Amino acid sequence: MLKISTHYGVTRFDLARTLAGRGRYWTAAYLVDGLMVDTGCAFSAPELVDALSDETIIAIVNTHSHEDHIGANGCLQRNREGLEIRAHPLAAPVLADPRGEQPLHPYRRFMWGWPEPSQALPISAGEVIMTERLRFQAIHTPGHSPDHICLYEPDMGWLFTGDLFVGGQERALRADFDIWGIISSLKQIADLPAAALFPGSAQVRGNPTTELAAKISYLEDLGEKVLTLHGQGRSVNSIVRELCGGPMLLEFITLGHFSRRSLVLSYIEGM
Numbered sequence: 001m002l003k004i005s006t007h008y009g010v011t012r013f014d015l016a017r018t019l020a021g022r023g024r025y026w027t028a029a030y031l032v033d034g035l036m037v038d039t040g041c042a043f044s045a046p047e048l049v050d051a052l053s054d055e056t057i058i059a060i061v062n063t064h065s066h067e068d069h070i071g072a073n074g075c076l077q078r079n080r081e082g083l084e085i086r087a088h089p090l091a092a093p094v095l096a097d098p099r100g101e102q103p104l105h106p107y108r109r110f111m112w113g114w115p116e117p118s119q120a121l122p123i124s125a126g127e128v129i130m131t132e133r134l135r136f137q138a139i140h141t142p143g144h145s146p147d148h149i150c151l152y153e154p155d156m157g158w159l160f161t162g163d164l165f166v167g168g169q170e171r172a173l174r175a176d177f178d179i180w181g182i183i184s185s186l187k188q189i190a191d192l193p194a195a196a197l198f199p200g201s202a203q204v205r206g207n208p209t210t211e212l213a214a215k216i217s218y219l220e221d222l223g224e225k226v227l228t229l230h231g232q233g234r235s236v237n238s239i240v241r242e243l244c245g246g247p248m249l250l251e252f253i254t255l256g257h258f259s260r261r262s263l264v265l266s267y268i269e270g271m
């Protein structure tokens, strides 16, 4: 399923697998001055390719290699000769061989499917991608994944944050995420003067600075509490019970790949 909206002149595509007539597990992609930022999942790739048929695309930038952000890469690259894809240096091998380099848990195969392979050129930290009217600076922001980047347009004050910032307050984390990396990457982007934030899911936000600072504070405060309890000799399970609330549906759907326990462990093991 695909929904199109416009925010500050940027076209947003909300993309999801359609199940029983409804979109599930949405991911956002953006088209801004000819630059595609992410391409959704494999299930929605045909709809996205169709929706873009009359659009000029000068390049695709992937914020990271997760399957719900690279799903239409291969199809777009096949249909448009010479279409350049840019991604973090660590993401390029995953894009080239998703099945070999990024084995998917059953819930990920079900929600987002296997992406078609695509060929990407690495984008270095600080590198600027020029479009006709805008310039996008790549910021390496590991944590959500080791190969995550954000894009910053300094004249407009626009931040494209992929899955680094999607709002909310974490009570669970995926086992392979690095919470201290996420905090440090959030601090990098929170320092930038920003007028609008375009996340990889959740809504576009104007004036995101306060919300970014609040998110960092929340995650740091939680980390401090985890480490204090850990220092007192408390078990991981008892820290989870005290700080992370009751069982979550997400934990069942992902068979524990996303869990409150992984959040607590990431704080402890990442120190």
Ligand SMILES: [Zn+2]
Residues within 6 Å of the ligand: 064, 066, 144, 163
């Ligand atoms: Zn992701």
